[in-house]
Amino acid sequence: xxxxxxxxxxxxxxxxxxxxxxxxxxxxxxxxxxxxxxxxxxxxxxxxxxxxxxxxxxxxxxxxxxxxxxxxxxxxxxxxxxxxxxxxxxxxxxxxxxxxxxxxxxxxxxxxxxxxxxxxxxxxxxxxxxxxxxxxxxxxxxxxxxxxxxxxxxxxxxxxxxxxxxxxxx
Amino acid sequence: xxxxxxxxxxxxxxxxxxxxxxxxxxxxxxxxxxxxxxxxxxxxxxxxxxxxxxxxxxxxxxxxxxxxxxxxxxxxxxxxxxxxxxxxxxxxxxxxxxxxxxxxxxxxxxxxxxxxxxxxxxxxxxxxxxxxxxxxxxxxxxxxxxxxxxxxxxxxxxxxxxxxxxxxxxxxxxxxxxxxxxxxxxxxxxxxxxxxxxxxxxxxxxxxxxxxxxxxxxxxxxxxxxxxxxxxxxxxxxxxxxxxxxxxxxxxxxx
Numbered sequence: 001x002x003x004x005x006x007x008x009x010x011x012x013x014x015x016x017x018x019x020x021x022x023x024x025x026x027x028x029x030x031x032x033x034x035x036x037x038x039x040x041x042x043x044x045x046x047x048x049x050x051x052x053x054x055x056x057x058x059x060x061x062x063x064x065x066x067x068x069x070x071x072x073x074x075x076x077x078x079x080x081x082x083x084x085x086x087x088x089x090x091x092x093x094x095x096x097x098x099x100x101x102x103x104x105x106x107x108x109x110x111x112x113x114x115x116x117x118x119x120x121x122x123x124x125x126x127x128x129x130x131x132x133x134x135x136x137x138x139x140x141x142x143x144x145x146x147x148x149x150x151x152x153x154x155x156x157x158x159x160x161x162x163x164x165x166x167x168x169x170x
Numbered sequence: 171x172x173x174x175x176x177x178x179x180x181x182x183x184x185x186x187x188x189x190x191x192x193x194x195x196x197x198x199x200x201x202x203x204x205x206x207x208x209x210x211x212x213x214x215x216x217x218x219x220x221x222x223x224x225x226x227x228x229x230x231x232x233x234x235x236x237x238x239x240x241x242x243x244x245x246x247x248x249x250x251x252x253x254x255x256x257x258x259x260x261x262x263x264x265x266x267x268x269x270x271x272x273x274x275x276x277x278x279x280x281x282x283x284x285x286x287x288x289x290x291x292x293x294x295x296x297x298x299x300x301x302x303x304x305x306x307x308x309x310x311x312x313x314x315x316x317x318x319x320x321x322x323x324x325x326x327x328x329x330x331x332x333x334x335x336x337x338x339x340x341x342x343x344x345x346x347x348x349x350x351x352x353x354x355x356x357x358x359x360x361x362x363x364x365x366x367x368x369x370x371x372x373x374x375x376x377x378x379x380x381x382x383x384x385x386x387x388x389x390x391x392x393x394x395x396x397x398x399x400x401x402x403x404x405x406x407x408x409x410x411x412x413x414x415x416x417x418x419x420x421x422x423x424x425x
Binding site: 004007008010011013014015017018019021022024025026028 | 210213214216217220221224264322324325326328329331332333335354358363366370
């Protein structure tokens with residue numbers, strides 16, 4: 001017969017050790033924003049095209065994450081995407097005429113919202129709307145523009161080289 | 171011809187074993203509420219399966235962490251991505267290595283101990299004696315051991331993972347010169363609570379599987395010395411195979 005006291009003590013220590021390890025894992029190695037998500041104020045911005053922006057993407061100013069994208073919805077009355085962002089409450093001096101653009105992190109990274117400060121004296125607060133926006137770059141549009149500018153350049157060259165004589169063309 | 175007949179025989183045995191284990195699991199689960207009315211038994215089994223396995227789990231966790239640190243650094247260094255060592259190690263430990271290795275070690279240490287103990291009780295007619303005294307051996311012997319195993323496994327897994335990460339950190343930061351700040355910050359920004367939950371869920375499922383197999387093998391062991399030995403070996407083999415199959419299924423489910 002083993003001493004019951006030893007058994008109970010050891011089991012108790014074992015369970016406590018297990019919970020301490022779980023606590024360590026949950027708090028020390030997961031992203032911190034999960035714990036302080038309640039605080040902050042919400043602003044919104046409307047984009048023609050949000051590209052591949054996802055809910056939970058970072059909102060950053062000068063490269064520092066100041067908030068997260070909370071929701072992305074489509075407004076059928078103006079046919080634009082409405083992006084709601086939650087800004088950390090410690091960043092409460094963002095001018096109301098700042099602009100929001102959708103940028104890509106690195107060459108192949110995820111997309112995020114970058115805010116560039118404006119110069120107004122009023123600040124963004126709960127429910128404000130960021131008026132100046134820049135949509136995500138869509139690769140297909142870029143290629144179309146590039147192709148159009150190439151063909152336009154070709155047409156210009158041929159028109160300056162030999163002005164068409166209407167009589168000859170007939 | 172004989173080979174085919176043996177194969178068919180084995181197949182039939184396999185199916186009936188699966189059915190037997192499932193029914194056994196249902197009986198165990200049915201006894202769980204009443205087993206908690208004797209907390210002393212459960213605590214004693216939690217001690218046997220959990221606290222006594224702590225030493226092997228901690229040592230193996232430490233060394234696995236150190237090996238991950240060493241190998242991971244060597245491989246990532248070829249791509250100049252040493253700063254990602256923390257992320258890779260944390261995710262690998264949390265989602266795969268932690269639950270699976272802990273379960274295999276548990277099957278080897280606690281599983282065999284459970285199977286041998288119950289098998290010996292079967293072989294020395296203690297279980298039959300209990301039944302004659304109108305004491306239900308399922309309630310007194312099997313269910314507390316099952317509960318002890320199920321409760322111990324998640325705890326052992328998180329301890330394994332935490333010590334493993336310490337081992338990674340020991341090798342990478344202290345010895346190989348990876349920047350401590352970037353090691354932890356990269357890990358923090360890429361690991362989420364759902365990764366931790368994935369590991370814990372897997373460990374709970376593995377705990378149920380290993381404990382069920384160990385208790386079942388012991389309970390249904392042939393009442394000879396050879397039978398007990400065979401039950402112990404089968405516990406380890408069947409547990410290992412089932413753990414890895416469940417691991418694949420759970421990973422596919424949770425990704």
